Amino acid sequence: MSKINFDDYETIGFYDEMFDAEKNVRPHYALFKKRLHQMGARKLNFLQHSTDRAQLSLGMTFNVYNDNQGIERILPLDIIPRIISGSDWDALEKGLKQRIEALNLFIGDIYNEQKVLKDNIIPKELVLSSSTYLKQCEGLKPPQNVWCHITGTDIIRGEDGAFYVLEDNLRCPSGVSYMLENREILKRTFPELFEKLNVRPVYNYSHNLRDMIESLTNVSPASIAVLTPGIYNSAYFEHAYLAQQMGSELVEGRDLVVKDDYVFMKTTKGLLKVDVIYRRVDDDFLDPLVFRSDSMLGTPGLFEAYRKGNVVLVNAPGTGVADDKAVYAYIPRIIKYYLGEEPLLPNVQTYICTEKDDLSYVLENIDKLVIKQTDASGGYGMLIGPRSTKAEQEAFADKIKSSPRKYIAQPMINLSRVPTLVNETIEGRHVDLRPYVLYGKDIKIIPGALTRVALKKGSLVVNSSQGGGSKDTWVLD
Numbered sequence: 001m002s003k004i005n006f007d008d009y010e011t012i013g014f015y016d017e018m019f020d021a022e023k024n025v026r027p028h029y030a031l032f033k034k035r036l037h038q039m040g041a042r043k044l045n046f047l048q049h050s051t052d053r054a055q056l057s058l059g060m061t062f063n064v065y066n067d068n069q070g071i072e073r074i075l076p077l078d079i080i081p082r083i084i085s086g087s088d089w090d091a092l093e094k095g096l097k098q099r100i101e102a103l104n105l106f107i108g109d110i111y112n113e114q115k116v117l118k119d120n121i122i123p124k125e126l127v128l129s130s131s132t133y134l135k136q137c138e139g140l141k142p143p144q145n146v147w148c149h150i151t152g153t154d155i156i157r158g159e160d161g162a163f164y165v166l167e168d169n170l171r172c173p174s175g176v177s178y179m180l181e182n183r184e185i186l187k188r189t190f191p192e193l194f195e196k197l198n199v200r201p202v203y204n205y206s207h208n209l210r211d212m213i214e215s216l217t218n219v220s221p222a223s224i225a226v227l228t229p230g231i232y233n234s235a236y237f238e239h240a241y242l243a244q245q246m247g248s249e250l251v252e253g254r255d256l257v258v259k260d261d262y263v264f265m266k267t268t269k270g271l272l273k274v275d276v277i278y279r280r281v282d283d284d285f286l287d288p289l290v291f292r293s294d295s296m297l298g299t300p301g302l303f304e305a306y307r308k309g310n311v312v313l314v315n316a317p318g319t320g321v322a323d324d325k326a327v328y329a330y331i332p333r334i335i336k337y338y339l340g341e342e343p344l345l346p347n348v349q350t351y352i353c354t355e356k357d358d359l360s361y362v363l364e365n366i367d368k369l370v371i372k373q374t375d376a377s378g379g380y381g382m383l384i385g386p387r388s389t390k391a392e393q394e395a396f397a398d399k400i401k402s403s404p405r406k407y408i409a410q411p412m413i414n415l416s417r418v419p420t421l422v423n424e425t426i427e428g429r430h431v432d433l434r435p436y437v438l439y440g441k442d443i444k445i446i447p448g449a450l451t452r453v454a455l456k457k458g459s460l461v462v463n464s465s466q467g468g469g470s471k472d473t474w475v476l477d
Contacts (some may be wrong), residue, residue, distance in 0.1 A: 002041040006419070010428055015161045015416040017082055017431070028085040028476050031197055035190070036080075045424050047189050048079045054185045076469035077182055079189060082418045082431060082451040089200075089447060089475045092155065092163060095345030096435060097443045098335060100151050103168065103322045104439065105338040107147040110321055111137045121337045122330040126354060129405060130327065131375045132171075132320030134283060136290055140307065140318070143216045144441065147316040150209070150278075151437040152176070152450075155345070157416035164348045164413070166432065168331075169377075170323040171315060172280050175450040175470075176436050177238040180205060180245075182472040183448065198477040200447035205436070206245035212440035213246075216312045219275045224248035225256070225265055227279040229297045239280050253281065258301030263311045276312040277302075283317045325374040325408050326352055349411055353404035362400065362409040366393045369409040371400070384460065386412055415460055418471060420453060430454045431471065432462050447475040 011019045018029045025033050036044065055074050084092075109116050110127060117124040127133060152173025154166040183202050187194055214222045228239035230252050243250035249265060256274065257264050264271035279286065285295040287303040305311045321327065329350040332343045351358040351369070362369060366385050373381030383396045400407045417428035435449040451471040452462035462468040 004036045004039070004041050004044060004426065006426065009419065009426065013159075014414050014428065014430075015157055015159050016428060017157070017416055017418045026085075028083050032081070032083060032193065035193055041424060044079065044421065048421055051077055051079050051185055051189060054188070055181075058181055058185075075178055075464050076455060077178075077185065078420045078429075078453055078455075078469055078471050079186075080419050080421055080426070081186060081472045081474045082433075083197075083474045083476065086200075086476050088163075092345070092435065093445050093447075095163075095165075095343070096153060096437055096445055098339065098341060098344050099153065099165065099168070099331070100148060100437050100439055100443060102335040102338045103151075103170065103331070104145075104147055106334050107170075107316075107319055107322050108141070108145055109338075111140055111318060116334065116337060119337070121333050122327065123354075126326055126330075126352075126405075127321065130321050130324040132283070132318075132324055134291075134318040134321070136303065137316075137318035140316070142316045143309075143312055146216070146439050147319050148322075148437075149212060149216070149314045149316075149439050151439070152434045153437065155433045155435070156348075156413060157433075158413050161416075163345060163433075165331075165345050166348060167325065167328060168323045169434075170319040172235075172282065173434075173436065174235040174238055174280075175434055175452075176205065177241040178470050179436070179446075179448055179450045179473070181241075182450075182470060186472040197474065200475045200477060202446050202448035205446045205448075206242065208438055208444055208446065209242070210246040210248070212438045212444070213276050213278060213312075213314055215440040216314065217275045222275040223265075223273055224276045224278065225251045225274050227251055227253065227256070227277050227281050229281050229285070233280070235280065242278070248278070253285075253295075253297050253299045256299040256302070258299060258305050261301070261305045261308050261310050263299070263302060263305050274311060276314060278314045283320060286313075286317060325350075325372055326354070326405070329408065348413060351409040353400050353407045353409065358409075359400070359404055362407075363397055366397055366409075368412070370412050371396050371407055371409050374406055374408060384412060412460070415454075415462075418451070418453065420455070420471075422455075422457075427457065429457070430460050430462065433473065449473045 011021055011023055148170045152169040155163050156166050157163050213224055226239055226243040240250055255266055263274045265274050281297050284291045285297040287298045288295045289300045290303040306313050329352050335343045351362050353359045369385045371383040415430040418431050419426045420429040431451050431453045433449050433451055438444045451473045453469045453471050454462045455469045
């Protein structure tokens with residue numbers, strides 16, 4: 001039996017989640033490493049093939065837009081989990097709760113009193129010029145004054161071993177279905193390890209999600225629908241999965257109708273009133289009478305029904321104003337302003353191109369920085385300066401100068417790495433972390449996350465649409 005060894009495994013220049021710089025295994029990985037040695041390389045590869053087949057049988061697919069190789073793909077699951085110690089997780093959880101509480105207060109303030117703008121905590125023009133700021137939401141107060149009910153925050157671990165928030169996803173964060181399905185597959189792959197390591201469970205996420213959604217209405221039992229753009233959306237698998245797990249209906253905009261400012265679902269038995277909609281349709285497409293008139297994905301009259309309190313939308317429209325990448329730079333100040341506390345989870349240092357000094361620095365150091373478009377996602381609209389050509393840098397410099405509001409810049413951070421099975425050997429690959437936060441009557445965070453992994457050697461881009469994969473995330477007691 002060929003043994004698994006880490007003799008050639010590299011740990012210099014990065015924070016490795018499993019080993020320290022001297023190649024000593026970190027305590028929370030010790031039992032897992034011992035199990036790998038007992039297993040051998042042949043067995044590990046066999047289990048990886050079984051995992052691949054399990055994903056296919058479960059239909060864990062996502063769609064890629066503008067790809068001539070076909071639109072439907074499996075998100076590769078690497079069999080080696082990312083393991084997080086209980087103490088690290090507990091610190092992350094406190095920071096995330098603090099952050100989402102402050103962001104929620106910020107959004108409510110922005111669409112009502114705008115005290116944070118009047119007190120010059122964040123530039124008024126920066127906020128009101130955001131493409132995700134919705135004037136139609138001014139004066140709104142959603143149930144319990146909660147705007148972001150479901151958040152997926154992207155976190156990285158830097159070379160110093162500290163966690164940093166990379167960005168907040170406050171509109172329609174995706175990926176939680178992969179977290180749940182990855183766990184089911186890995187539990188069957190390493191059944192004895194889950195018990196020995198006391199891995200915290202994630203199975204109750206869907207139950208907590210439904211509880212949170214029901215807490216937003218006084219109707220009991222509440223009629224809940226998951227609103228999807230349809231089968232061609234990149235996250236359709238997830239929409240269908242969550243509807244099934246919650247025991248709710250999966251609908252498209254054409255399945256809904258608004259009468260007398262109430263929302264109804266078309267069924268074979270007639271119209272059924274809908275109390276809460278977990279919408280996975282972007283703001284602009286929700287209602288053609290209010291937002292984009294050419295939208296075929298939404299339902300006419302939906303926003304007015306929401307505005308009158310006759311249906312709850314999860315997440316509330318307008319939340320995107322707080323995950324604008326330029327607004328992100330001010331979140332430490334926002335936390336201090338609303339909560340009077342120091343941020344528990346730091347941001348990555350960010351240069352805002354609308355600031356004169358920052359702009360000069362960015363243009364002079366574009367070859368050293370990561371440039372990001374403030375309204376883009378999925379790893380698109382960005383330039384990784386140290387890995388770009390001179391022509392690419394010049395093209396981005398022109399874009400920044402012509403529209404500074406659309407760009408920010410950050411130093412390139414070498415994301416931490418986790419051992420990953422690559423062509424029957426084990427190599428380090430860079431990862432990030434996306435935990436999910438539920439906010440209803442209180443804030444709950446499931447002890448697990450989607451770990452995204454850059455499968456290409458040396459790559460720092462973990463997005464699924466650009467060749468990334470995933471890992472199960474084990475949080476230990």
